[in-house]
Amino acid sequence: MRRVVVTGLGLVTPLGSGVKTNWERLLAAQSGIRRVESFDVSDLPAQIAGVVPRGTNPGELDLDSVASARDRRRMDDFIVYGLAAATEAVLDSGWLPEDDESRERTGVMIGSGIGGLPNIADGALTLEKSGPRRISPFFIPAALINLVSGHVSIRYGFKGPNHAVVTACATGAHAIGDAARLIMFDDADVMVAGGAEAAVHRLGLAGFAAARALSTGFNDRPTEASRPWDKERDGFVMGEGAGIVVLEELEHAKKRGAKIYGEVIGYGMSGDAHHITAPADDGNGGYRAMVAALKRAQVTIDDIDYINAHGTSTPLGDEIELSAIKRLFREHAYKLSMSSTKSAVGHLLGAAGAVEAIFSLLAIRDQIVPPTLNLHNPSEGCDIDLVPLKAKERKVDIVLSNSFGFGGTNASLVFRKGP
């Protein structure tokens, strides 16, 4: 089977725009969670979110640099974020082919959990108020999930496989795993892959709150709301942004002297077959995804140095994931480190798995694991190294990144340093 490495990274998250900004702020234990101010939240139970900082100051996302105002009218925000992160990743990789053959061997697979929710919500109001003649011709293409992949391919002339994943909060991880397989199966030499999300909207907050998924007890202390495994946790905090990687066949990358962040060595998937929003009590879906990923990676449980957990800060999910990890890793669970970077950025839904894959690769690069913010008092049984409050230097050669989604969909990725 052809081997696949990561040669480019791009990030837009509530911590800021750009990989460097994100990594520095994450390691400094900063939080991107704040009170939502762009729309009225006074009647919503959850009034906070991880919001991408916009502007022209360092670390902010400058929308005009992503696309012109004219082009942005064709894109809901998730597309803008996806395009911004994809642009960073492509430039980082240095892969900007001009010839037809190379372009036809380069594909895109960027997903989203929800897609253009704000656009659909606002469009519905326009329809009700002003009638169908006032619906924009860009209404549909601005909302369609696969249009991130579409815009990226148009911008760079990438004519290989053009695809999009939709698996709720596992989208980003599935996209990277599936795109890697397209390269392994020789459908492409290079894939731009990841996830994008921008559902921080009244309707999105109201919907997740109605599903009793969100933190509601920290509206006056936003930066403390996302606290995976902490006794006081009371739900996840919605986040927005995008994480995009450039995946490349190993020899292709070596031949052009590309910088290599790590190798995608394992990918495992499973379904819970249990409930639309709740994980199975014994975490067997996540367990089986991890087992499948380790098997594919041909590594043993003792080889894993760091786990970037799904860890959303929900009362139920965090402990179920942890119990599955203790069951799988046995005594090695006490030797590895595991953290949840959702503590800093919130839950980026369809972008989460890709953002966390990038944080995992940076952990390998710098031999440091990012912290779990706000973890002051771990719940009973949460007794492994969860990297509370502060980043920690340690050996990080092989990492596992977990992502689980509504509908009982699970994906685990394994990355290795080098080659």
Next chain:
Amino acid sequence: MSDVAERVKKIVVEHLGVEESKVTENASFIDDLGADSLDTVELVMAFEEEFSVEIPDDAAEKILTVKDAIDFISKNS
């Protein structure tokens, strides 16, 4: 220049993101100003809103240049 012409040109500049100097009366939305078929639909909607006119689809199809738009609006609003 008439008020209608001014306002039409302003809308074209805003929606297509083009330089004002390029928006001459004879400029074609698609051939000269870089619009695609979706842009032309949106432009017609913007004209309808700005001038409180209804531009039926068969008339909209014939609005290909800045001048076509100015003429239609001058006659119908």
